[in-house]
Amino acid sequence: MIVRSLQYRIVIVFVGLLLLVMAIVLALVTRTNGRIVFAEMERELSAGTQVFTRLIEQNQRQLETAATVLSADFAFREAIATQDRPTMRSVIRNHGLRIGAQAMMVISPDGQLIADTQSNSAELRLFPFPDLLLVAESAGKSTGFRQMKDGRLYQIVLVPILAPKRIAWVAMGFLVDDRWAQELSGMNGLAISVIRRSGTSVAVLASSLDGPKRSALPGALTRLSNDLSQAVPIGDEHYQTVQLPLGKELSVVLQRSIEQAEAPFRSLQMALWTIVLAGVVIFSIGSVMLARRIVSPVNELAAAARRIEAGNYIEPVPSLPPDEIGQLAMSFDRMREQVASREQKILKLAYEDTLTGLPNRTRFLEAFNQLPADCPCAIAVLNLDRFAMINNALGHPIGDRLLREVGLRLGLVMPGSVIVARLWADEFAFLLEGADQASAMSIAESVLVKLRDPITLDGQRLDVGGSIGIALYPGDGQDAPTLIRRAEFAMNAAKRRHVGVAFASGIGEETQHEHLSLIGEMREALARQEFLVYYQPKLDLASRKITGAEALIRWQHPEQGLVPPIGFIPFAEQTGFIREITPWLLETVAAQTAQWSEEGLSIVPSINLSTLDLLNTGLVDQMRGLIELHSLPANGLCLEITESALMEDPALALAHLGELAALGFKLSIDDYGTGQASLAYLKTLPVHELKIDQTFILSVADSPKNAAIVRSTIALCHALGLTVVAEGVETSADLAWLADNECDIAQGYGIARPMPADDLPDWIAAYSVPAFAT
Amino acid sequence: MIRSQAVSLAALLLLGGPVYAGSFEAYVATTAGKPVEDSVVVVEPVVKAVARHHSTATIEQRDRELVPYVTIVQTGAAIDFPNRDPFKHHLYSFSPAKRFEIKLYAGKPAQPVVFDKPGEVALGCNIHDWMEAYVLVVDSPYFAKTDGNGRAFITNIPPGHYRLRLWHPRQNSEPPLREIEIGAAPTQLNLAMDIAPRIAKQKPPVEADHY
Known part of the structure; x- marks a missing residue:
């Protein structure tokens, strides 16, 4: 699970670390406790066992001593020596009381029971524990735990009655019961039980354990496989248990309650668990509070950042306590102000025209x-x-x-x-x-x-x-x-x-071609030689001969067909690509002129120069190189310039024109009448020719106003020594009118449409001037 | 039976004569071959027609011991129990052959104790538990007890047919009687007995008596 919230991550890390540490401490304490409890229990058991063994030995010695003292009592011996059984019985009863034995017996040296406090029977019978006798005969006395006829367990001490030779044995039985077990238990701190095993069944003969556990003990002990120290469950408790053999089928069971031994550690563990739980609660609350304190300013900052992101710079970033985050918030606020002011500047720059202050x-x-x-x-x-x-x-x-x-x-x-x-x-x-x-x-x-x-x-x-x-x-x-x-x-x-x-x-x-104004397309067109030069003949009205032709560029577009100059030349002029087209045009026309000249055809071609061409400082050198290359006379080429081209940089234009004129090139003013150029201004230019705009020539024969303008223009030009060319001549009537009014040269559909260079010689050969009056 | 009595009678007549007196030597050892001290060897005539020697034996109480440890007397003999210690003793016997008690006394009691029934008598002191002595009362004048080397020697036995009886205060079982012939020549026998070791009873040091 990926928790994205910083707050939860902080809480998880804090509480998680605490839990880890606590878990380690708990595990360590539990493990150590377990070891200590086990070791302590083993120690207690072993010490308790030793104490028990010592007590039994001591007890035995005391009993033996007491028995020996009793057996040495002269009167007692004398009574026994009488061999009178009623006397003997009363004596042993009396002396049993003295010594505190619950059972007394007198045994003849050959093992016959001759007096017995437990039985009044006159019948002689054998002492029931011959093994004790056997030991006593060699050791002088013997002791053992034996169950008697009454089903109760006794610690029996067997001592001889010496007079001074052994004349009888006296057996004294001390009851081994729950009180006995409790007394010993009080001394060694262990639960003490005496059990008898016969086959798989276990009988408890004496025990310091209380009722229910005492009755549960046999069941618990039947499962015991050996005498080694081991844990035995009794009731709801567990006892570490050792067994000591006490005689035939008899064992002493010494036990230490594990629960009791663990009790102090249990309370320690409880305390630790309480600390863990309290710690977790406190840490959870504390870390939640801390996380909130950390995160809520961060959230406020995030909200402020979102506001700034959305473009809301007005609301300030909330001021926070002056810690690291508070400082961050202050930086944030300064950033907000800076961004706001910069955005305003940028907006101003982006949307405002710096010069006028108007929108851009x-x-x-x-x-x-x-x-x-x-x-x-x-x-x-x-x-x-x-x-x-x-x-x-x-x-x-x-x-x-x-x-x-x-x-x-x-x-x-x-x-x-x-x-x-x-x-x-x-x-x-x-x-x-x-x-x-x-x-x-x-x-x-x-x-x-x-x-x-x-x-x-x-x-x-x-x-x-x-x-x-x-x-x-x-x-x-x-x-x-x-x-x-x-x-x-x-x-x-x-x-x-x-x-x-x-x-x-x-x-x-x-028109559609306005859209194909891509420099790349034109550059490709130039490389693929898609540009063509068409020539429109110029008729000399005086000699009635074709003396010149205007070179007009065409674009043989692979998809759009033949594109007229208006479709791409204005764009070429705007983008400056005209600087690449014009040299090509000049070169092509010069080469064509040289070819015609060789063929005996004398044609002076006119080439249009744009404003950029005219202002090009390399223009004069280029023109000079051109005529030298093709061995053409300078006056074999005519350059046409519009009035507006002259207006862009009149000084430079004039300088270039002067140089070109000095070289001998013919110069012509194109589209005369559409601009502001006055004849007075033109007069100062080194030009040879003036082309009257077609708007004046169109139906000049029928329009008296146009006729007046054209006639006076012709007159003025002639007065200034300029040749006059009429553009856009469409009808023979107009042509006739122009001839009558001494216009020098005519050009237009009325004479011929622009045509490929190859067609021109044949057309000239075939051309016959239409009849018009002279 | 009458014949044999006659022979015995003849033998008795000849009793005083050294020429006809026989002797008996016994060597008593444990079954493990260790010589046994204080074993009583009695040669009993088959016919009880022996003269009674009312001899007097003495068992002293010296240095808190009864000395000797074993005393053999013929039935009817009296034994003196002189006290040589500077303090009193309380001699007693619960043995069926002779029950008696000489309560705290010093020096020599007025009357010796007569042992008039054959049998063994165990003697003890009621105030000194470790003191013990044994008296074997026999119906024969021919007896001896073995010395530290396990040897006992009986002389002046008229030749004849006898029962040999062995006894020891710590014998584990009564050895069987056996018949022996005493002739002119000394009779020698190696005998074995099953004896329990003497268990030393605790005896306080002498100084302790002076407190």
Whole structure:
């Protein structure tokens, strides 16, 4: 049995040890007592036996002496010498009284009983104990224990009557009865019995034992096999018993009561048992009390520990007596305080944005998860406009202070039920509980209004604006990450379109390929050469010839088929994997161009550079190495850069562009018209070409506004000495309009879709420019 | 019977003559071959027609002993019991052959005690238990007791037919009578007796008598 309770274990150990010790003591005492009792009894028996033997001898001598004196009495002798039997009988009666003998006999020298106090019979008979006579004849006298006719036992002393020659024997019998036995018993301290054995039957002739035991004695003694000292049960007592032969068939039984001998030790044992029982009771009570005293504080501590475990730090650990456990309790309490304060700090760190003091992303997600599933809500994501620029221009400390100020304002403007969190960088999120599209919209607008107030930091007036994307639960997603992502998409869309607020539901479904944004997959794709380069021809409107082509990357995915760039390039840009893709792309395109050049096909390919590519310090060396390797002229390659790529780090971007331009590479501004770049800014850049965004080109022939923008852009570009490329040309009408309005180059489905490199030469050979007016 | 009486008579007539006197020597030993002292050897004539010698014997009480231990007298003889000790004695005999008692006396009693019946008489002193003496009263003048070497010598026995009788105070059984012929030549016989050893009775030292 395993006892788990400390209290019971303490009690068990204490009481168990006590019991063990007591058991050993008891066993020792009992064993020693047993030995002592046995030895003592043996000693008493042996001493008693000696005393008994001495007493008998002494008694015998006294009797003999008395008998001898009596037998020497002259008158007695004279009477015996008369040979007159009545005289003799009266004489022996008289002298028997004198000496105290209960039986007297006169025996003639030839063994005839001539006078007898026990019988008046005139008939002569032989003395019944001839053996005594025989001994007396040689020894002068004899003594023996004999049972007489009356059935009683006598100690018989036989002495001669000398005159001076022996003229007769006189036998004197002294009764051996219970009184005799009791007298002797009083002297040697043993129970004395005289028994006669005839065959197996035992008769008790005299005994100092009392009635019942006296009658039980024969039965007990019949079983006795020898005369050795041994224990004999008589009645309810036990007697250590020895036997001494007393004559023919006669024995003296000397006994010592074992119970009596043990009595003093019994009382000692009783005392010991009492001590044991009392000890066990006292120890049990004491150890229970001690165990309680030990265990109850421990239990209190355990309860306190459970409270702390459950996160209840408020209730202090109970104060206990100042022993070890009390000290432990004090340590425990200090620990509780420390844990509580640390947990608060950790919680703060875990759930709070250290910069703004607003809840962080984790707290935000948790708050969303705590909302009931059936409660509709909205997640809005706010991104500050131009924050990167401010950060770059004024430094991070100002940027941080700006974020803090914005956080403060957001906190002020929001109703209490709305949770405002900073997700990362300049992105904030709102959890609008119970909000529908309309209420979310109004809150978002109020946020934008509040942000519109300029913020003054160190005397500098900063205009911050923002774009907000909103995703609604449960319509736009089931979990917070999805909702946030979709809100971010919406926010990006809102930013791009300069609409301030956009709903996730308003910008279309996410495409499937957004999910396969794994770097590992792209890395494998690169190794397995799953990336392909497609080329979209660029038509020179003046010469009506294909003079260039935009190199566009495709992913021939083994499962998803051909994945367009929008499916993986934004992710590659976010994760930096673009740094591995771009070199491959540059190398592939350069090699292809060299091959075409050898084949006599003169095509200038355009390659898109991302922000990361442009800021890559190795870019210039890489480009230089590329043209040297493939023996290409620098102006045989065109690099396209978006406006936003220029904005990230304008100084570095400009430096790189300058070097590339110096090397002779053609540089082109992509997606012109979607960003904030002004022509005045572009003017300072060492670029050769400008690509007007397709949103302006689409149905330019039919839209007077677009037509005006494009026409003026073309005019301005030409004035600045830039070549103008129109993207997204779809119809021949548009193409004709562009040609009429002196656009230099056109590109779009209206001319050709992007195609594999191998198809391009044949396509060029087969291409005939559609008829359009000049 | 008459003839034999006549022969005896003749023998008696010749008794005084040394020429015809015979002698008898006995050697008495125990059955174990040890010589026996104080054995009484009596040669009894078959015909009781012997002269009575009313001799007087003396048994002294000397040094708290009766001396001699054994005395042989012919029937009718008287014995004197002179007391040589400085204190009194109390002689007695309970023997059927002669019961008597001389109560405490000193010196010589007035009358000697006459032993008029044949038989053995055990003598004791009532105040000194160890004192004992034996008197054998016989009907024959021819007797002797053995000396320390177990020898007894009887002279002047007229030749004739006799019964030889042996006795000892501590004899375990009475030896059988036997017939012997006494002639001119000395007769010698080796005889055996079953004798109990003399049990020395306790005797206090002499000084003790003077307290």
